[in-house]
């Protein structure tokens with residue numbers, strides 16, 4: 001009798017594991033289908049002194065089937081988040097301004113945000129951002145919807161050494 005019970009438990013357990021495996025695969029496929037945006041090498045600069053302003057950089061890849069537009073960004077830790085572009089004016093002065101009508105990421109393409117160029121401007125932070133901390137950031141795309149990120153606070157991208165040897169963003 002005791003042996004029978006154990007056997008049943010084992011069968012039950014095997015079924016549960018199988019079911020869990022099926023669910024896991026189903027969820028993974030579901031997530032796969034919905035993912036059309038891949039963000040890599042995201043980093044945000046530490047704040048300086050009592051400053052509560054900083055900028056975040058990253059590479060946004062569109063691995064979906066349609067062109068998408070990054071419409072806005074937000075963070076629960078910041079009052080305002082804007083998509084900015086730094087450009088040299090005719091007078092030779094570096095100036096940054098908000099990107100009008102969102103940032104287009106072509107199908108199969110990538111947009112690289114780097115110091116001196118495109119960046120995500122973070123204003124009105126709740127607190128200092130020391131190196132080693134993280135910042136929650138949400139990107140809102142026209143097609144892909146909201147993409148949640150946890151961005152490490154650092155003075156350079158985590159995969160910085162990769163940039164020196166080659167560039168994976170060209171296609």
Ligand SMILES: [Cu+2]
Nearest residue numbers: 084096119121
């Ligand atoms: Cu800016």
